[in-house]
Amino acid sequence: MSIELRNVTLRVGAEPHIYETSLTLKPGGFNILLGTTLSGKTTLMRLMAGLEKPTTGEIRTNGTNVTGLAVQKRSVAMVYQSFINYPSFSVFENIASPLKVAGLGKQEINEKVHRFADLLKLTPMLNRLPRELSGGQQQRTALARALVKGAELVLLDEPLANLDYKLREELRDELPKLFEDTGSTVVYATTEPLEALMLGGHTATLKEGRVVQFGKTASIYRRPATMESAEVFSDPPINTAVISKSGDQVQLGSVASWKVPRELAELPDGDYKVALRPHHLLLDGGGVEVNGMVQIAEISGSESIIRIRVNGNVWVSQTQGIHSFVYGEKIRIYFDAGNCMYFDADENLIDL
């Protein structure tokens, strides 16, 4: 199903929740809404589902205007972050419920429920009540209910956020496979850039109720159109700084300078902005050398995350190995100028 948001806004009282947004999702694939909490992911989903009516603008599916159409009349399924199942129904009845409402025959319901229960490894739990299941199994039940309906639009609102690490990875690997054959358009909300990259498909980066950019997930990651998009799509936060170009050199304050990159070669002298991903900022190796002062160093597994004050900005280096530093320590860090992204004064990417 194709779904299009056309000049949609949503205000609750006087407070804008979604600023004017136009977005056409990729039909039959994974569409990821990436943004921090309160960026409007859930609200956008609720608008698509019809649970919320836009203040202005329209929502079109398959070319027809469905703004204001009753939720019951749409082909939509939704899975929430907080494991929503019908508490008084068994797992079987939970999965069967959309089919029962649709008026399918007993035989057909039975067959479908068992097929999806199998797929989601719920067959041994079919007679249990949701509260007798683990969190992962509860969410699988909710997913099975969304799948069995065969809805054209499936909305997954941070479905893995409340699961523990192991289960999350397991289910994340399964998700794209589950929806592969259904032909459904899947919308998946997440706060984690890494999750978006793993799921692939298309991504819309969101910030404070605005869609910043929409496109192929990998290309948004590699070439974010704006600084905001780059910031949303980076965890730990992306490193930014103002640089000035003069002649064939760019200067980062007084701490570093390097040869003018191809992106800026044709442009006039002046101030530009640079962004650099934390894993491109290293403690050794060649490239541009920067002097900084350690703020804090954290170890996460086999990686170290070091926050460094560089010319008034706090930069983050995500680097292999375990390194310990003390606060205030002087440090030299390096990056390859080829990994930098350059933005103009309006924070739009300067692309070749």
Place this chain on the structure above:
Amino acid sequence: MTRSKKWIVPTLYILFLMLPIYGLLSMSFKTTNEILGGFSFFPQEFTLDNYIVIFTDPTWYMGYVNSIIYVVINTLLSVTVALPAAYAFSRYRFLGDKHLFFWLLTNRMAPPAVFALPFFQLYSAINLFDTHIAVALAHCLFNIPLAVWILEGFMSGVPKELDETAFLDGYSFWRFFIRIFIPTIAAGIGVTMFFCFMYSWVELLLAKTLTSVEAKPIAATMTRTASSSGYELGLLAAAGSLTIVPGAIVIYFVRNYIAKGFALGRV
């Protein structure tokens, strides 16, 4: 205190609590003469006569029947009306919702005596005086606000996403409400019914004012007997003991839910 002595405090506590009930029960097995004669811990001449009178004399047992009829009508009426109201308060924001909710509660704060006279006049005017439905309706004034208040707490404990999931699954509102929502808050409905039942069961003033013969409640029968034919204390004790029974039965069924109601801070 050593481990083996731990039973002492709860035992004393329970004994202390049970003492008045024991007093009533033991009186109900005595003759009135024995009760008036002096204090005895056990009945000297054990008799079931008091209970036999109650179960054979219609003026007595119809009191129980009348009470049970209007209490059941009232409980069902209150819960039926309060369910949609509580749903609205828990799920929707509308102009003045909080004030309306508070206003409902203020009905519970007014003493029944305030309403007794106007109610008497009103129910007489519409020919409902001395009917079960009259008392059941009058008690709604106190029980519906109570039921809305308790149910709203239970309903607000159910995430709104459950409703939305059901609508997305294709459920119409009423099908969702009856098939999914009501079973989900069954515990809350049990607790609510208990409180409505108990209030209506013990309320005397309105029940007495609005009835004379046909729908006379047991409590009214008890007061009138005490004044007309001398002090039939044995009979009154037996009647009193029997009034505890319905409440005890209802408590037995909802005992597990009451704790849940307390946890929600609404009971």
